Amino acid sequence: MSSLNLDAEALYADLLAGVRPLLQADTVLVGIWSGGAWLAERLQRDLSRPGEHGVISSALHRDDFNSRGMTAGADHTKLPFDVNGKPILLVDDVLYTGRTIRAVINELYDFGRPASVTLAVLVDRGGRELPIAAAISAARITLPKAQRLSLAKDDAGNFSFDIKESS
Amino acid sequence: MLSRRNPQLNAHGELIHLLSIEGLPRPVLHHILDTAGTFLSVNDREVKKVPLLRGKSVFNLFFENSTRTRTTFEIAAKRLSADVINLDIARSSAAKGESLLDTIANLSAMHADMFVVRHSESGAPYLIAQHCAPHVHVVNAGDGRHQHPTQGLLDMYTIRHYKQDFTKLTVAIVGDIVHSRVARSDIHALTTLGVPEIRAVGPKTLVPGDLAAMGVRVCHDMKEGIKDADVIIMLRLQNERMSGAMLPSAAEFFKSYGLTPEKLALAKPDAIVMHPGPINRGVEIDSDVADGSQSVILPQVTFGIAVRMAVMSIIAGNNA
Numbered sequence: 001m002s003s004l005n006l007d008a009e010a011l012y013a014d015l016l017a018g019v020r021p022l023l024q025a026d027t028v029l030v031g032i033w034s035g036g037a038w039l040a041e042r043l044q045r046d047l048s049r050p051g052e053h054g055v056i057s058s059a060l061h062r063d064d065f066n067s068r069g070m071t072a073g074a075d076h077t078k079l080p081f082d083v084n085g086k087p088i089l090l091v092d093d094v095l096y097t098g099r100t101i102r103a104v105i106n107e108l109y110d111f112g113r114p115a116s117v118t119l120a121v122l123v124d125r126g127g128r129e130l131p132i133a134a135a136i137s138a139a140r141i142t143l144p145k146a147q148r149l150s151l152a153k154d155d156a157g158n159f160s161f162d163i164k165e166s167s
Numbered sequence: 168m169l170s171r172r173n174p175q176l177n178a179h180g181e182l183i184h185l186l187s188i189e190g191l192p193r194p195v196l197h198h199i200l201d202t203a204g205t206f207l208s209v210n211d212r213e214v215k216k217v218p219l220l221r222g223k224s225v226f227n228l229f230f231e232n233s234t235r236t237r238t239t240f241e242i243a244a245k246r247l248s249a250d251v252i253n254l255d256i257a258r259s260s261a262a263k264g265e266s267l268l269d270t271i272a273n274l275s276a277m278h279a280d281m282f283v284v285r286h287s288e289s290g291a292p293y294l295i296a297q298h299c300a301p302h303v304h305v306v307n308a309g310d311g312r313h314q315h316p317t318q319g320l321l322d323m324y325t326i327r328h329y330k331q332d333f334t335k336l337t338v339a340i341v342g343d344i345v346h347s348r349v350a351r352s353d354i355h356a357l358t359t360l361g362v363p364e365i366r367a368v369g370p371k372t373l374v375p376g377d378l379a380a381m382g383v384r385v386c387h388d389m390k391e392g393i394k395d396a397d398v399i400i401m402l403r404l405q406n407e408r409m410s411g412a413m414l415p416s417a418a419e420f421f422k423s424y425g426l427t428p429e430k431l432a433l434a435k436p437d438a439i440v441m442h443p444g445p446i447n448r449g450v451e452i453d454s455d456v457a458d459g460s461q462s463v464i465l466p467q468v469t470f471g472i473a474v475r476m477a478v479m480s481i482i483a484g485n486n487a
Contacts, residue, residue: 059205060219069181070202070481070484076205109214110217111213112213
């Protein structure tokens with residue numbers, strides 16, 4: 001199955017180009033821990049946005065807490081700006097069921113009321129279980145349910161994809 | 168099997184009750200401290216509440232009185248969105264002669280999901296954990312002279328916050344160690360986290376002899392005990408636990424073992440001073456030290472809520 005050929009760096013270039021028209025002057029970038037946070041960090045730099053990007057974790061609002069337990073560790077939400085009245089561009093590596101996005105929107109609202117929330121992802125792998133859609137995705141693919149796709153980053157900061165068979 | 172030896176852990180080695188720090192592996196302690204870091208920042212939000220324990224009922228069972236500890240558990244549970252029921256148990260069922268396990272059975276019938284237990288008998292929380300339904304979780308909030316694990320964990324969180332690395336520290340625990348469940352929990356936690364030098368400082372009557380076997384250096388001289396320490400944990404002189412004349416007088420104790428600015432100067436210049444509270448000014452600690460720049464006594468209280476949120480959310484998320 002790893003014949004799947006996803007060039008994460010090429011897709012990032014597409015994402016960068018696709019995100020530009022979505023930005024307003026006061027838009028702030030918020031990356032979902034961990035893959036989305038790496039993307040947001042690089043977009044912040046490549047788009048020459050002022051200030052620091054935000055990082056958000058789904059851990060405190062996950063709907064699988066009762067079966068998976070407490071997953072928080074190093075993934076603290078860190079929003080170095082006031083979210084009230086701001087257009088938010090949420091960034092993630094892979095969009096699948098939509099459950100992480102639901103949790104993260106709830107987390108975001110614990111900090112205030114943003115003007116709008118827009119979603120940009122590197123890969124949309126289908127399989128939605130909630131009415132959630134990305135404004136832009138650099139690629140759309142279909143993967144078997146048993147496979148887990150996530151972004152990886154090497155020491156030089158280059159992106160690649162990790163595919164794991166989930167048990 | 169792990170779970171047979173340690174009733175706090177399930178077959179996967181995950182925490183399902185918090186009864187004692189003894190026997191908890193280092194990764195479990197680090198997971199609790201990391202998770203507490205997440206909860207500390209919840210205080211900075213517009214909504215200071217997260218939904219992890221929504222729809223769950225937490226019963227505070229304080230067979231022995233402790234307003235402060237009960238309040239911090241109540242705040243922690245409420246910030247996790249649990250419903251909290253405080254039972255004035257010492258004055259109700261127990262006074263009417265109901266047995267501990269009958270009380271637990273009745274409260275379980277009211278659909279309790281978690282018991283936070285303070286009891287004067289060592290081991291009472293273990294007994295409850297062994298007899299409650301599999302979905303019910305138990306937190307020890309202090310049992311007799313045995314353990315006070317959440318206090319031990321919040322002390323570890325405080326030390327990590329100010330000193331980062333446990334493996335280079337000298338920690339002095341000073342005062343009434345023989346009566347202190349806090350000291351016992353701290354010693355277990357410090358040992359597991361790799362602190363190379365733990366000292367127990369106090370008079371012969373208040374420092375138990377079996378401590379050397381736990382790898383602790385016993386010092387009966389205060390100056391020797393706190394020399395070059397990075398962390399000083401002062402304990403309260405527990406008058407209410409004192410039966411018989413173990414000490415000449417409180418004033419005498421202060422002269423020998425009270426922490427004054429002069430004695431504190433013997434520790435490292437950046438040493439922190441901790442105390443589980445409530446403090447007895449002029450008995451074990453001088454006001455100038457308690458209110459001084461090296462005191463972290465009030466941050467300990469703030470960290471305590473985050474640590475209790477971490478413990479409750481972790482055990483509630485794991486199944487027996």
